[in-house]
Structure formats: C-alpha cells, structure tokens
Amino acid sequence: MRLVTDWDLPIFRIDRLNLVMAALIIFVAVNVFSFSRRYLAGDRQYRRHLAGIIFLALSVLGMVFADHLAVMLIAWGISNFLLVRLMIHKSEWRAAWNSGMLAFKTFALGFVLLTIGFGILSEQAGSSSISRILDQAGQFGKPMMTIALALIVLAAVTQSAAWPFHKWLLSSLNSPTPVSALMHAGLVNGGGFLLVRFAPMFQTQPILLHSVFVLGLISAVLGTSWKLIQTDIKRMLACSTLGQMGFMLMQCGMGLFAPAISHLCWHGLFKAYLFLSASSVLEDPKRKAYFGSRSFVTFLLALGLGVPGAFAFLLISGLLNPTLDTRLLLVGLAFMTCCQLAGRVLETGKSLSRILGAAVASIFGGGLYGLSIFLIDVLLEPLHLMTPQPLDVCYVTGFGFIGMIWLFMNLNGIQRFQNTELWKRLYMSALNSSQPSPHTITNVRAQYHY
Structure with a gap:
C-alpha cells in the first residue's frame, strides 16, 4: 500500500472548505474553553481538562488541513483518543469510564475501517495525496475503489453517531457539559467533513449516495422521534444530534454537499449554545415548553x-x-x-x-x-x-415517508392514537431504544465520584 509513502508531497493544504471548517472549530473551541475555565474552576483535573481542549482543537485542525491520507488518519485517531479522555474525566467514576470505553470501541472500529479504506484508495489511485486523488476522481471506476469509499462511509457514520452506531452518543451523557458541547458541536461533524472532503469521488457512485441517504433518513427519523419523548435535557439534545446528523447525511446522499456543510455549521453553533446554556434553562422557572395540540x-x-x-x-x-x-x-x-x-x-x-x-x-x-x-x-x-x-424511487419514497410523519404530527395523530395498543407498543419500543447503555448510568448518588 502507498498510504505511508509520498512524503515528498505537501502534507497540508489550504482551501476554502478547510478554512470554513477551521473557523467553526476555532470559534466553538474558544467558547468552550472560556466556559470550562468557570465551569470546572476548583476541579482537581482542571488544568488537564483545559490542556485537553487545546490539543483536541489542534488535532481536529490537523485533520481538516491534511492533504495526505496518513496525516488525516493519524489526526483522526488522535482526536478521538483525546475526546474519549475528556469524556471520562474522572476514571474512578465507573459509569463515565464505561461511557468512554463504549465510545472508544466505536471509534476504534471506525479507525480500522478508515485505515483499510484509505489503504485501498491509495493503492488504487497510486498516490497518498488527497488533492491528487480528487483531481483524478472522474477516472476511477474500479470495484475496489467502490469498496474503499464504502469503508469511508462507514467510518464517517461511526464518527457522526448515525444509526446503527448511535449508542455511544446516547451513552455519553456522563461527560462534563463543555465536553458534550465540543462533542456534539464539533467531533460528530467529522463524519460529515470526511464525506464532503471526498465528495468528487462519491458523485460518481450513485449506489453509495443512495446508501448514505437511507442511513441518514433512518437516523433523522429515529433521532427526531426519540427527542420528543425524553425527560432528561442532555439525552434530548443527544437524540437531537442524532436527528440532525441524519439530515446532514441525507443532504450528502442527495449530492448536495454544500448545503450539508451549511447544515453542519448551523448545527455546530446552535448545539454548542444549547449545551452551554442548558443549566440556565433548567433554573429559569418562566421557561415552559408548549405541548398543546x-x-x-x-x-x-x-x-x-x-x-x-x-x-x-x-x-x-x-x-x-x-x-x-x-x-x-x-x-x-x-x-x-x-x-x-x-x-x-x-x-x-x-x-x-x-x-x-x-x-x-x-x-x-x-x-x-x-x-x-x-x-x-x-x-x-x-x-x-x-x-x-x-429524482428516483429511493429519494421520492424517503421524502414521502418524512412528509407522512410530519403530517401525522401536525394533524394531532399522537392525540388521536395514543390510547391504542399499537401506539403504546411503539412508544415503549422508542423509549427503550433511546436509552443509554445500562453500564453508563449512575443509579445512586454514592456511585458518583466527584
């Protein structure tokens, strides 16, 4: 494989895509860092936490600006490792440790898939330079190239916590609030960036685009539906992220990669705000959600x-x-x-x-x-x-499915059918499916180690 060759080539590259993503990363990281200085003041892991945020932001920037497959892969792995370390925060807290380990296993799977995919891509293209590979995107039509891109898709899905790799995100609620903000506003966007970075190659793979669209559709429906039945604000935000990553994948699957980047930017900024302001929402007695029909x-x-x-x-x-x-x-x-x-x-x-x-x-x-x-x-x-x-059957059917759910919700379908046996079974199934892993839940206060 040529993944670790071609080191005479530039390993970093500046273009408009990575400048947009870098602006988002730096803005979110600076705000989270500022919030952490107050939020974790007095914590015995205070300095290590702040250092972790800085190094995490730098590693993500390295991944964004990478123009060599090996550099991107290394930065990808370092970013995920640092995120897991920030998630655990206090290793003696068993539930937090289990949350981090679940995320680590999912990230490890994605890293392996990405390594194999990059290796095949480099071998087939004859270069490890991302810019050179993209310049020749229209010339590739080999089955092995399709396999490489499919593996990249799976790696992106694990990073974005889309279905069926969403469990790690729903189980990450033990993380400190600023870490959750970084995770939901930044790191989960890495999957979308990966797809957009190799967009010229996916544009010649209609089967893969349809697959991404379907995965996004399932994630969007599940995340949006599960969000409505949560009683915990952080779990509600986690389900919301699942839904939003689903919509982002749908846009990529439709070949609309520019709107997907716009969606990532809006989601990153808004989700960071929601996490960092979550405590003030809970403390404000005047804030009441409207649940009328x-x-x-x-x-x-x-x-x-x-x-x-x-x-x-x-x-x-x-x-x-x-x-x-x-x-x-x-x-x-x-x-x-x-x-x-x-x-x-x-x-x-x-x-x-x-x-x-x-x-x-x-x-x-x-x-x-x-x-x-x-x-x-x-x-x-x-x-x-x-x-x-x-437009084909896949896209029209998927949009029609979302339209039917939208009409059902707005025409008070829940109120009309909530007493039926079918609805009760669907509700309980959704509630159970949206729960975090049992090993990541702190059942009694004595199990929490501050």
Whole structure:
C-alpha cells in the first residue's frame, strides 16, 4: 500500500472548505474553553481538562488541513483518543469510564475501517495525496475503489453517531457539559467533513449516495422521534444530534454537499449554545415548553404562510431550476421548516398581528437558511460540491415517508392514537431504544465520584 509513502508531497493544504471548517472549530473551541475555565474552576483535573481542549482543537485542525491520507488518519485517531479522555474525566467514576470505553470501541472500529479504506484508495489511485486523488476522481471506476469509499462511509457514520452506531452518543451523557458541547458541536461533524472532503469521488457512485441517504433518513427519523419523548435535557439534545446528523447525511446522499456543510455549521453553533446554556434553562422557572395540540385551522394557516418562506428560500439559495432533481426535496424540507416556524407563532393566537408575525418568521427563516446555502455554495464553488441527483424511487419514497410523519404530527395523530395498543407498543419500543447503555448510568448518588 502507498498510504505511508509520498512524503515528498505537501502534507497540508489550504482551501476554502478547510478554512470554513477551521473557523467553526476555532470559534466553538474558544467558547468552550472560556466556559470550562468557570465551569470546572476548583476541579482537581482542571488544568488537564483545559490542556485537553487545546490539543483536541489542534488535532481536529490537523485533520481538516491534511492533504495526505496518513496525516488525516493519524489526526483522526488522535482526536478521538483525546475526546474519549475528556469524556471520562474522572476514571474512578465507573459509569463515565464505561461511557468512554463504549465510545472508544466505536471509534476504534471506525479507525480500522478508515485505515483499510484509505489503504485501498491509495493503492488504487497510486498516490497518498488527497488533492491528487480528487483531481483524478472522474477516472476511477474500479470495484475496489467502490469498496474503499464504502469503508469511508462507514467510518464517517461511526464518527457522526448515525444509526446503527448511535449508542455511544446516547451513552455519553456522563461527560462534563463543555465536553458534550465540543462533542456534539464539533467531533460528530467529522463524519460529515470526511464525506464532503471526498465528495468528487462519491458523485460518481450513485449506489453509495443512495446508501448514505437511507442511513441518514433512518437516523433523522429515529433521532427526531426519540427527542420528543425524553425527560432528561442532555439525552434530548443527544437524540437531537442524532436527528440532525441524519439530515446532514441525507443532504450528502442527495449530492448536495454544500448545503450539508451549511447544515453542519448551523448545527455546530446552535448545539454548542444549547449545551452551554442548558443549566440556565433548567433554573429559569418562566421557561415552559408548549405541548398543546395544534388546531386544524392553525395548521392550514401555517401551510399557507409556509409558501412565502419556501419561496424566499428558493429565491435566495439560488436553487431555482426547472430540472427535477434532489434540490426539489431540499425545497420541500425548507417548506416544512417554514410551516413549523409559522405554526409556532400562531399557537399563541390568530390575530392579524400574529398572522403577520408568522409570515415574517416564515420568510425570514426561509431566507436566512437559503442565504447560508447560497454563501457556502458560492464560497466552495471551485470544489464542485453541488451535484444534484435525478429524482428516483429511493429519494421520492424517503421524502414521502418524512412528509407522512410530519403530517401525522401536525394533524394531532399522537392525540388521536395514543390510547391504542399499537401506539403504546411503539412508544415503549422508542423509549427503550433511546436509552443509554445500562453500564453508563449512575443509579445512586454514592456511585458518583466527584
């Protein structure tokens, strides 16, 4: 294999993709570091924790800027090892140790898969330079190259904690809050970055793109559904991450790698904020979630107000195109999101001012999301990350499945069927499946070692 050769080549490279990812990494790391200085003040592992954050950020940056397969692989392994060490924090706390070991085993599997995949890729391409391999992406059509890319996909899925490798993320709740913020806002995004980095090669592999789409669909549905039934705020956020990584994988599977990067950036910033502000949400007695049922009239109004939001998304994102391809599905997802925004405003009243407010929220939300995709697409255009796929049975069926679930939730399907035996079985199955590993749970306070 040529994985450890070609050291005469540059081992790092600066391009627009890694500059975007580096900006996200540095911003999140600086905020988490600042938060940790106060959050863990007085902790006996204080200095080691702060040093771990710095070295973790540096190793992730090394992975992002790597232009040699071996360098990327080494940085990938170091990043995961440092994350596990930060997760455990206090090794005498058994539940935390078990959480770290579960993550370590999953990361080790991903590392092995990535090593084999990179080895095959290097051998088939005749080079270990990532930029050289990508420059020749259209020339590869060998079965072994498909196997290499499939292994890279599996490695990315383990890193992003997507189904069926999600258990380590749901069991990571023993980690200190700043570590959880780093994990959910940064390290899980590594899987998405890996797919986007090799996007030119995946664009010639429709079967693999369909596989990524299906894995993302399952992860999105499970994560989003499980989030709604959690009573623990950190577990709810973990399920939310599973769902968001699923949507990111769906975008990659549709050949829309630029929107996937936009999604990663938004998710990273928002999830870091949610974790770092979780304690203040718990302490604020005025914050109450709204769980009332949505009337049919409210839903119809939300549907109507979702149209201008979707149009704003379509107009600003630059995705307006008469061709029937996967960009149309992205517009459909934007429409659902705008409807949810409008519906949330209308739940507190249907006066003229509320309707106007809902319309503004829909247009602003759709326009902002569309603007972020447009900017990322323009910025990364030289990398050719937008290759929409033709609509086929797989994509249409997957989108239709999400649409049915969305309609079921908005038409109060839960309220209508929650007393049926089938619903009770589904609920208990979802609740049990979304639980962390039993060995990572602290059952009594005496088992917690501070």
